[in-house]
Amino acid sequence: MARATGPEQRLLAIYTGGTIGMRSEGGVLVPGRGLAAVLRTLHMLHDEEYARAHSLPEDTLVLPPASSDQRIIYKVLECQPLFDSSDMTITEWVQIAQTIERHYTQYQGFVVIHGTDTMAFAASVLSFMLENLQKPVILTGAQVPIHELWSDGRENLLGALLMAGQYVIPEVCLFFQNQLFRGNRTTKVDARRFAAFCSPNLPPLATVGADVTINRELVRKASWKSHLVVHSNMEPDVGLLRLYPGIPASLVRTFLQPPLKGVVMETFGSGNGPTKPDLLQELRAAAERGLIIVNCTHCLQGAVTSDYAPGMAMAGAGIISGFDMTSEAALAKLSYVLGQPGLSLSDRKKLLAKDLRGEMTLPTTDDLLGDDMLGCRATWLLSMNGSQDSVPQSMEGPMSPLPSHQDADAMKDVLLPGLALAAAHAGDLDTLQAFVELGRDLNLKDYSGQTPLHVAARRGHASVVAMLLQKGVDVDACNEDGQSPLLLAVRGRHQSVIRLLRAAGAHLSPQELEDVGTELCRLASRADSEGLRAWWQAGADLGQPDYDGHCALQVAEAAGNADVVALLQSLEDRVSAQPQPH
Numbered sequence: 047m048a049r050a051t052g053p054e055q056r057l058l059a060i061y062t063g064g065t066i067g068m069r070s071e072g073g074v075l076v077p078g079r080g081l082a083a084v085l086r087t088l089h090m091l092h093d094e095e096y097a098r099a100h101s102l103p104e105d106t107l108v109l110p111p112a113s114s115d116q117r118i119i120y121k122v123l124e125c126q127p128l129f130d131s132s133d134m135t136i137t138e139w140v141q142i143a144q145t146i147e148r149h150y151t152q153y154q155g156f157v158v159i160h161g162t163d164t165m166a167f168a169a170s171v172l173s174f175m176l177e178n179l180q181k182p183v184i185l186t187g188a189q190v191p192i193h194e195l196w197s198d199g200r201e202n203l204l205g206a207l208l209m210a211g212q213y214v215i216p217e218v219c220l221f222f223q224n225q226l227f228r229g230n231r232t233t234k235v236d237a238r239r240f241a242a243f244c245s246p247n248l249p250p251l252a253t254v255g256a257d258v259t260i261n262r263e264l265v266r267k268a269s270w271k272s273h274l275v276v277h278s279n280m281e282p283d284v285g286l287l288r289l290y291p292g293i294p295a296s297l298v299r300t301f302l303q304p305p306l307k308g309v310v311m312e313t314f315g316s317g318n319g320p321t322k323p324d325l326l327q328e329l330r331a332a333a334e335r336g337l338i339i340v341n342c343t344h345c346l347q348g349a350v351t352s353d354y355a356p357g358m359a360m361a362g363a364g365i366i367s368g369f370d371m372t373s374e375a376a377l378a379k380l381s382y383v384l385g386q387p388g389l390s391l392s393d394r395k396k397l398l399a400k401d402l403r404g405e406m407t408l409p410t411t412d413d414l415l416g417d418d419m420l421g422c423r424a425t426w427l428l429s430m431n432g433s434q435d436s437v438p439q440s441m442e443g444p445m446s447p448l449p450s451h452q453d454a455d456a457m458k459d460v461l462l463p464g465l466a467l468a469a470a471h472a473g474d475l476d477t478l479q480a481f482v483e484l485g486r487d488l489n490l491k492d493y494s495g496q497t498p499l500h501v502a503a504r505r506g507h508a509s510v511v512a513m514l515l516q517k518g519v520d521v522d523a524c525n526e527d528g529q530s531p532l533l534l535a536v537r538g539r540h541q542s543v544i545r546l547l548r549a550a551g552a553h554l555s556p557q558e559l560e561d562v563g564t565e566l567c568r569l570a571s572r573a574d575s576e577g578l579r580a581w582w583q584a585g586a587d588l589g590q591p592d593y594d595g596h597c598a599l600q601v602a603e604a605a606g607n608a609d610v611v612a613l614l615q616s617l618e619d620r621v622s623a624q625p626q627p628h
């Protein structure tokens with residue numbers, strides 16, 4: 047990230063509306079025309095003397111000198127009509143992106159003056175529409191109109207212009223209250239305070255006080271080889287659904303109907319939701335007919351993980367993790383990905399799982415490996431075939447001395463299990479295949495005894511499970527809690543994985559089956575047909591009693607759940623006919 051050089055920096059300020067330029071009409075605030083004329087009267091935003099001395103055109107403004115050798119000259123392009131941002135839609139944001147494209151070569155940077163209510167959505171959408179940005183695009187606005195005595199608008203606009211004019215930050219950003227954020231990481235958190243925005247999962251790119259502090263390692267690098275690409279084809283039929291305790295499956299079904307093509311589902315905590323079978327059934331049915339569902343947490347901070355059983359149930363329903371994306375960014379990303387022509391459903395899902403514009407933090411292999419070995423790269427590790435010759439040149443030098451053979455072996459012992467498990471977690475067949483090609487044993491275990499098969503079974507990655515089984519891994523390997531891959535697949539209700547494991551001879555151990563009667567009765571009492579079916583598929587005896595002697599069928603009968611009764615009876619009838627693995 048460089049400082050902008052040259053005696054004059056030219057910026058375009060695109061004024062779309064918002065409180066910053068509003069006036070009171072009939073007791074309410076409405077967007078006001080002629081913002082440039084107001085700015086011309088404000089000394090901090092215009093140096094009339096310089097403009098006259100340099101014969102700047104009528105519509106051009108110039109900031110007072112920020113440094114002795116540089117001037118920021120800007121023009122305000124007023125949109126027609128102006129909007130309260132509550133009324134803005136993808137159509138208006140596409141127009142902004144196209145305006146930037148039209149003027150891209152004439153200006154060193156762009157400031158978008160926008161209402162605050164939907165500014166985080168706008169910044170997110172623009173970040174996906176503008177690919178290969180090499181210049182800053184900074185959104186800003188105000189909580190109080192700029193002509194008022196006590197307004198945040200003057201400082202916000204000045205800050206945005208200074209940041210865009212003085213630094214080459216090739217991203218869509220949002221500047222508010224002395225902080226420059228990555229736009230697609232922001233959310234509006236306060237209706238009145240001047241500190242209206244926050245970036246819960248990424249620190250600001252820059253902070254302005256007596257000094258400007260740039261968080262250089264966070265700023266994205268521009269790709270100087272490629273040109274700006276503006277993606278105007280954004281899918282409007284995307285939605286946002288917030289789960290709440292007790293949400294009826296019927297409501298979810300209605301919401302997910304066509305023409306909706308993608309939905310961001312705001313879930314509890316680290317990505318959990320109710321595990322009611324009818325609700326999961328609706329989600330699964332929608333996913334099966336091609337609706338894309340992205341799971342984002344409704345918490346302000348933190349990420350979706352699969353630490354809890356209800357989270358796994360969600361994952362089992364064909365839902366994509368949004369990790370730590372804001373809902374605004376996820377919605378914009380969905381609209382962008384669905385708007386891309388000619389992609390298959392699986393291509394779209396792959397694109398959604400990638401970090402495209404710095405909008406989400408993906409769990410890395412390093413996260414799983416721990417801090418002590420950070421910096422070692424997967425490719426390097428895999429290329430460490432006991433010979434220093436295979437260490438890439440780029441790893442040499444004073445900061446990264448070549449390890450001895452023993453060190454290299456010790457490092458491999460520590461790091462390879464984590465790497466293999468990370469690949470299994472991500473469903474990354476290519477990396478696992480690389481292990482095989484280098485003659486590595488895929489039975490390796492991490493510190494808790496987990497094998498790649500455990501992880502793939504737990505995540506429901508059937509293709510990875512099939513590949514591992516084909517390579518002859520131990521199908522009944524137990525982790526330190528005595529759990530087999532089959533048990534993890536049952537918990538996740540991953541039917542295709544259960545089938546694969548059973549076909550490879552997997553058994554639930556006597557220890558895993560110890561309390562199965564109680565578990566089956568619990569599932570029967572909650573009418574969880576899918577859970578019951580998973581245990582049955584895994585070879586559990588559905589007639590096992592719970593601690594006080596009741597079996598699942600009796601519990602279902604007592605609860606008057608005819609569907610579950612019918613299911614249990616049909617499964618029990620099929621038990622004798624079912625081929626038993628040896």
Ligand SMILES: NC(=O)C[C@H](N)C(=O)O
Nearest residue numbers: 064065130131161162163
């Ligand atoms: N502070 C603001 O700009 C709020 C206004 N309603 C808008 O979003 O346009």
